[in-house]
Amino acid sequence: MTPTTNSPTRHRLLGDQTWRADAVCQSTEYNPVDPEIFFPEPDETDKITAAKALCNQCPVRRTCLDAALEGGDADGIRGGLTEEERQPLHEKIADRLDYSRVNDTIAGRDIHLTKAERRAVIRAAFRHGVTEQRLARLLKISEEHAQKRYRELRRALRNRDLKQTETATATPEVGGERLGRDDFGTAA
Known part of the structure; x- marks a missing residue:
């Protein structure tokens, strides 16, 4: 399952x-x-405690953590977390899905997006009728690539709708045997 958030925080622009x-x-x-x-050895618990105490007071703690995760920084204490505490977050960063980041991108802000967030931007842009040219500018891709992404999304949506239709119209089975129209009796 993809972790999602919808926080109202202001996100850091690229660079x-x-x-x-x-x-x-x-x-x-x-x-x-x-x-x-902020760069203690694993056994220096006093330094770790002092660094985390400073981080807990910091107004940009979340931004610092995001920058460390997005930049792949694996050394030191960043955003109030040690290297070991950030490791699982580093592994899952590509799957992060924060809708406030998606909405900021659709609104034209130039922020760092994960793979899951880029897919969500494409879906949201398609749903809201954003042109392929604008999608290309938002994601910094070519117009041809934006057209390809929209084609793939249309195909995925069509296939999803077809699967739902097949499931809804499938003939019911009882005891491994398919039931036909005559097996249901007549309505009174």
């Missing part, structure tokens, strides 16, 4: 690193932070 200025881990003259605290 956007401006969120780092709001991160608690950024060392300033008034808030000196040792960056080594």
